[in-house]
Structures are given as C-alpha cells and as structure tokens.
Amino acid sequence: MAQEDSIFIGASRKPDDSYQRPESLLLKYGNRHGLITGATGTGKTVTLQVLAQSFSDAGVPVFCADIKGDLSGIAIAGEPKDFLSKRAEAVKLDPYEFREAPTVFWDIFGEQGHPIRATISEMGPLLLARLMNLTEAQEGVLNIAFRIADEEGLLLLDLKDLQSMLANMATRSSELSGRYGNVSKASVGAIQRSLLVLEQQGGANFFGEPALRIADIMRTTRDGRGAVNVLAADKLMTNPRLYSTFLLWLMSELFEELPEVGDPEKPRLVFFFDEAHLLFNEAPKALLERVEQVVRLIRSKGVGVYFVTQNPLDVPETVLAQLGNRVQHALRAYTPRETNAVKVAADTFRPNPDFNTFQAITSLGTGEALVSTLEEKGVPSMVQRTLIRPPSSRIGPLAPEERQKVMAVSPVAGQYDQMMDRESAFEMLQKRAGQSQAETQQEGSGWTLPDFGGDTQQGGRSGSRPRASNRQSVAEAAIKSVVRSVGSTLGRELVRGILGVLRK
Ligand SMILES: Nc1ncnc2c1ncn2[C@@H]1O[C@H](COP(=O)(O)OP(=O)(O)OP(=O)(O)O)[C@@H](O)[C@H]1O
Ligand SMILES: [Mg+2]
Numbered sequence: 001m002a003q004e005d006s007i008f009i010g011a012s013r014k015p016d017d018s019y020q021r022p023e024s025l026l027l028k029y030g031n032r033h034g035l036i037t038g039a040t041g042t043g044k045t046v047t048l049q050v051l052a053q054s055f056s057d058a059g060v061p062v063f064c065a066d067i068k069g070d071l072s073g074i075a076i077a078g079e080p081k082d083f084l085s086k087r088a089e090a091v092k093l094d095p096y097e098f099r100e101a102p103t104v105f106w107d108i109f110g111e112q113g114h115p116i117r118a119t120i121s122e123m124g125p126l127l128l129a130r131l132m133n134l135t136e137a138q139e140g141v142l143n144i145a146f147r148i149a150d151e152e153g154l155l156l157l158d159l160k161d162l163q164s165m166l167a168n169m170a171t172r173s174s175e176l177s178g179r180y181g182n183v184s185k186a187s188v189g190a191i192q193r194s195l196l197v198l199e200q201q202g203g204a205n206f207f208g209e210p211a212l213r214i215a216d217i218m219r220t221t222r223d224g225r226g227a228v229n230v231l232a233a234d235k236l237m238t239n240p241r242l243y244s245t246f247l248l249w250l251m252s253e254l255f256e257e258l259p260e261v262g263d264p265e266k267p268r269l270v271f272f273f274d275e276a277h278l279l280f281n282e283a284p285k286a287l288l289e290r291v292e293q294v295v296r297l298i299r300s301k302g303v304g305v306y307f308v309t310q311n312p313l314d315v316p317e318t319v320l321a322q323l324g325n326r327v328q329h330a331l332r333a334y335t336p337r338e339t340n341a342v343k344v345a346a347d348t349f350r351p352n353p354d355f356n357t358f359q360a361i362t363s364l365g366t367g368e369a370l371v372s373t374l375e376e377k378g379v380p381s382m383v384q385r386t387l388i389r390p391p392s393s394r395i396g397p398l399a400p401e402e403r404q405k406v407m408a409v410s411p412v413a414g415q416y417d418q419m420m421d422r423e424s425a426f427e428m429l430q431k432r433a434g435q436s437q438a439e440t441q442q443e444g445s446g447w448t449l450p451d452f453g454g455d456t457q458q459g460g461r462s463g464s465r466p467r468a469s470n471r472q473s474v475a476e477a478a479i480k481s482v483v484r485s486v487g488s489t490l491g492r493e494l495v496r497g498i499l500g501v502l503r504k
Contacts, residue, residue: 005265007054009327009371011091012384015354020092023386025051025325027058027266029374031299033322034306035315037345038329043367047327048272048308049074049391052228053101055270061218061226064272065233065247073394074228075103075406084390087367091389099392101228102221104410105403108206108246112232112403114416117211120156121149123249126500130287131203131245132194141187144180145169150494154425158208159199161425166192168429201239206246209420214257216412218269226269227411237275244278248291251305252499255294258301268302276307277314290498292318297498312345320348324374327388330364349383360385 006024013020025034036051038044045068052062053074066072077098078084088096105113120128125146129139145165149156156162166188169176176183195203219227236243251271261268273279280288295305299322307315307323311331315323326349333339346357349372360370364385371386398406407413495503 007051007058008093008389009050009054009373010369010386010388012371012386021384022092023371023373023384025373026375027060028263029324029378030055030060030267030270031264031302031304032324032374032378033295033299033304034325034327035312035320035323036306036308036327036329037310037312037314037331038327038369039310039331041366042329042364043369043388044308044329045070046367046391046395047329047369047388048274048306049393049395050389051306052270052272053391053393055267056101056226056228058266059220059224059226060267060270061220061229062270062272063217063229063231063250065231065236065243065274067233067237067274069232069234069397070395071230072103072105072232072398072403073396074101074230074391075105075398076100076394076402078390078392078394084395087387087390091387093389096390097392101393102225103228103230103406104217104219104412105230105232105407107232108202108236108242109232110205110417111235113230113407114410114412115205115419116231117206117208117416117419118249118253119209119211120158120162120207121146121494122211122253122502123207124496124500124502126287126290127245127249127252130283131241132191132198133241134191134194137182137184138187138191138194140181141169141183142191144176144183145191147180148176149425154428155423157424158421158426159195159204163192163195164426164429166195198242201242202236203242206242209422210416212250212253212416214253216415219411233274240275240278240281243275247273248279248499249501251298251303252294252497252501254303255298255301255499256497256501256503258303260300261302262300264302267304270304270306272306272308274308276309280314280316280319288316288318292316292322293498295319295322311341312348313341324378324380326370326372326380328361328370329368330366331361333358333362350380352382352384355385357383 005028006026009023009025011020012023036044036047048064049071052064055062064071077100079098085096088094106116107113108116125139125142129142134142145162146156148169149165154165156165169183170185170188173183173185173188217227217229221227233243254269254271258268279291283291298305309315312320328345331338331342331345333342342358342361346361349357349370351357357370364370367388369386369388370383372380372383375381497503
C-alpha cells in the first residue's frame with residue numbers, strides 16, 4: 001500500500017461493491033494545489049490530518065493552522081479503537097500503524113507554541129494596510145512611511161518603530177507633503193489609531209524579532225519525515241483579519257524566498273490554508289488578483305497550497321480553477337441557496353457514470369468524501385466516492401502537558417522564545433530628537449523638539465513651540481542620520497514582491 005510516489009487517501013467502491021480501489025494523490029502533483037470542503041462535522045479536519053501526516057511521511061514538510069485545537073493530536077500516536085480498526089479494514093489499510101508526526105507548534109501569542117514573528121518591514125505596506133483596514137489615502141501615507149524609512153535608514157521592526165515613524169511624519173507633514181504629495185495629519189492620525197487597535201489585538205507579539213526563518217518550517221527529521229508545523233489559531237481566530245493576513249504573509253514569504261524548482265518529484269512544502277473564506281471575504285479586487293497570482297506562481301517553487309473551507313463557492317473562481325486535488329465532504333441542501341452551492345460544487349468534478357455527483361455530495365457519511373486528484377498528465381481523475389483512511393495519529397486535541405513535551409524537544413526550542421529589541425526606528429528617532437534638542441539648546445534658543453518618540457515616558461518634553469525651526473533641526477538631523485546609517489543598517493534599496501513582502 002505504501003507507494004513511494006503517492007499518498008494513500010482512502011478507498012472507493014462501485015455501488016454494488018464489485019470492486020474497491022485505493023484513491024491516492026500523486027506526490028509529483030502535490031504542488032498543483034488542492035481543496036478540502038464540507039459542512040461542519042463531516043471530516044475535514046481528519047482529512048487534513050491524514051494528508052498532512054502522509055506528506056510528512058513522504059518527507060514533505062507541512063504548515064497548517066489549528067483552528068479548534070483538535071489538529072494538535074497529530075503530534076501523538078493514535079490509540080487502537082474499534083471504529084478506527086474497522087475503517088482501516090474497510091479501506092484495506094494494512095498494516096494500520098499508530099504513529100505521531102514530527103510536530104512543531106507555533107503560536108503568535110507564544111503560549112501554545114513557539115512565538116512566530118515577522119518584522120514590519122518584511123510584511124510591507126500592502127499587507128499592513130489590509131491588516132489595519134486602511135483607506136486608500138491612508139494606505140498612500142503608509143507607503144510614504146516605508147519610503148522615508150528606507151531613505152533615511154530607519155529600520156521598521158516592531159509596532160513602536162512604525163508608531164514613532166508616524167509621529168515623526170506628523171511633525172513634518174508640510175515638508176513631506178511638498179516632497180511626496182499630501183501627507184495629511186488626519187491620515188497619519190488615523191493610521192496611528194489603527195496601530196493601537198492592532199497592538200491590542202496581539203500585533204505587539206507578532207511584529208518584531210527574531211523573525212521566522214522560512215528554513216525553520218522546512219525541516220526534516222533524520223529518518224526523512226517532513227516537519228508538521230501547527231499554528232495554534234484558536235485565539236488568533238478572534239481576529240480573522242490578523243489570521244488571514246498572517247497566513248497570506250507566510251505564503252508570500254515562501255514565494256519570495258524559495259528558488260524556482262519547476263515541477264519537482266514531490267512538493268518542497270505543503271501549506272494548508274484553513275478557514276480560507278476569511279482570506280477572500282471583503283478582500284479588495286487588487287489584493288485578490290495578487291493572491292491569485294501568488295497561488296499560480298508558487299507552484300513552480302514546489303509549494304502546494306491546500307485551501308480548507310466549507311464550500312467551494314468560498315473560493316474565487318480564478319483560484320478554484322488552480323486547485324487540482326479535491327476532497328469534497330458532505331454538504332447539506334435544504335434551502336435553495338444550499339442547493340445551488342451543492343450544484344456548483346458538483347459541477348467542478350469530472351462526472352462518474354456510476355452515480356449522480358449532486359446526490360452523492362448530500363448523502364456522504366462522516367469521513368467519507370468525493371475525491372478527485374490529478375492523474376498522469378495532470379488530468380483530474382473521475383470523481384470517486386471515497387471512504388477516507390483513519391489517521392495514524394490521535395483524533396482530537398493534546399493535553400497541555402503533552403504539548404509542553406512536544407515543544408521541549410522541538411528543533412527550534414529556545415530559538416524564538418525571547419523577543420529581541422535591537423536599535424531600530426524608535427530608538428534612532430529618539431536619539432535624533434535628543435541630538436537636535438541639544439543642538440538647538442546650544443544655539444541658546446532654549447527651544448525643544450516636540451515629542452515624536454511615541455513613548456509616553458517622554459511625553460513631558462512636548463508642548464507648543466515654534467514649528468519652523470524645529471522642522472529645520474529635524475531635517476538636519478535626518479540628513480546626518482542618513483549619512484550615519486547607510487551601510488550600517490539597510491545600506492541598500494529594499495525590493496518588494498507581488499504582495500509587497502520584502503525580497504531577500
Ligand atoms: N477519516 C476518518 N477516519 C475515522 N474517523 C473519522 C474520519 N473522518 C472523520 N472521522 C470522525 O468524524 C469526526 C468529525 O470529523 P472532523 O472533526 O474532521 O470534522 P470537521 O469537518 O473538521 O468538523 P468541524 O467543521 O466541526 O471542524 C471525527 O472526530 C472522527 O470521529
Ligand atoms: Mg474541523
């Protein structure tokens with residue numbers, strides 16, 4: 001059963017049981033993406049678990065989000081149970097072995113896994129604007145903030161860097177407007193407020209260093225299994241925008257960082273995008289087009305993206321058309337709207353003369369699905385009504401102690417746990433402010449700079465002061481700062497990719 005070139009999904013049979021055939025997914029088409037759909041409780045998570053562990057067994061690292069905590073069981077061997085062995089028998093999975101997948105837990109909040117971080121600079125203005133739900137005008141100002149930071153050699157690592165950058169911009173808004181077009185104080189203020197909200201929602205944990213190294217989610221074990229990276233997403237899901245933007249960022253990171261490999265024997269990484277509708281809901285058209293582009297192009301980097309959602313209609317058609325491997329669990333069709341959704345789902349499959357696809361979708365049992373994968377030459381197989389194999393790992397969540405044990409032996413244990421705070425825009429702008437202050441005081445003016453450090457402890461320095469000469473000092477300091485920082489910090493122009501993510 002364990003074939004080298006494919007992973008086993010389950011078994012399908014003729015209506016009269018006259019034959020049974022194994023359904024599998026060819027590893028060489030693993031990068032042609034996929035879709036797992038179905039109503040609640042129909043078996044999506046277990047299917048994801050089965051696919052993730054099977055990819056891992058084939059040496060392919062996997063990244064997936066754990067929305068309800070029940071995917072964490074993948075980190076521990078399953079226990080023999082009647083319903084499991086019966087199912088193993090029914091799909092002729094022999095031997096049926098219990099085994100854990102080599103799991104690495106991640107958590108933006110650093111509680112249920114290793115902290116996972118990105119810098120502001122890496123994420124880029126496009127995704128940040130989406131994350132903060134900025135208007136076009138505000139997004140324009142954010143773009144300028146990034147540009148100035150690049151030009152002036154100010155590192156944007158965490159939220160307070162961006163905050164102080166914006167505070168600084170507010171004090172020089174008329175100078176900047178002259179150079180870059182309208183930088184209104186109102187827009188800057190609005191972005192600052194959105195940043196505060198983002199901070200409260202967990203952004204302060206997420207933005208900073210050490211940032212995730214892509215290589216760390218692409219590890220394999222000594223016995224050749226791919227790491228299964230599980231992102232704790234239960235808490236993250238209370239902020240769907242942070243959740244979906246984060247996954248989108250990670251996907252574009254992979255895209256920007258990995259070299260072209262064409263069509264490899266097996267994927268280099270498989271990325272499961274659970275609750276995928278969140279990615280597409282309310283996303284502006286321009287963003288959707290770029291997402292579609294990344295999904296299309298990431299294939300040749302050897303990355304397979306598998307969307308998981310209730311209904312195929314949740315995914316825009318242009319993306320749907322790129323998803324070669326399909327697992328459709330049961331859908332209900334009580335209302336006309338549901339009926340229509342099932343029709344659409346049914347129409348995406350290559351029909352099987354043995355059964356009516358529409359009817360099959362509404363009558364599938366739990367852990368049963370319509371399966372179609374890419375066959376030789378990349379043609380979708382005729383749809384089969386398939387009983388999905390039982391997983392080798394546990395169905396259901398880990399206990400906290402079990403999770404701790406897994407985390408303690410993880411290959412990245414200790415690497416990300418402590419947040420670092422090196423000198424970046426916040427500190428540099430503070431220094432700059434201090435320096436200008438000293439200079440102006442030397443001139444005997446007694447004037448001080450307004451507070452643009454964004455740090456409440458420094459609040460005492462601000463007040464009403466003549467603006468013109470302040471602006472001058474800031475500009476001077478800025479020039480000095482550029483001279484100082486070139487070579488030592490950024491020292492080169494930053495290049496951004498399709499989704500505005502930093503290229504390295
Ligand atoms: N392949 C399978 N083998 C054995 N049991 C299964 C399989 N698939 C599903 N089940 C059983 O069905 C239950 C529900 O499946 P699962 O949690 O995957 O549903 P779901 O579609 O993810 O639901 P939700 O939308 O609520 O998250 C499982 O707890 C398990 O008992
Ligand atoms: Mg589920």
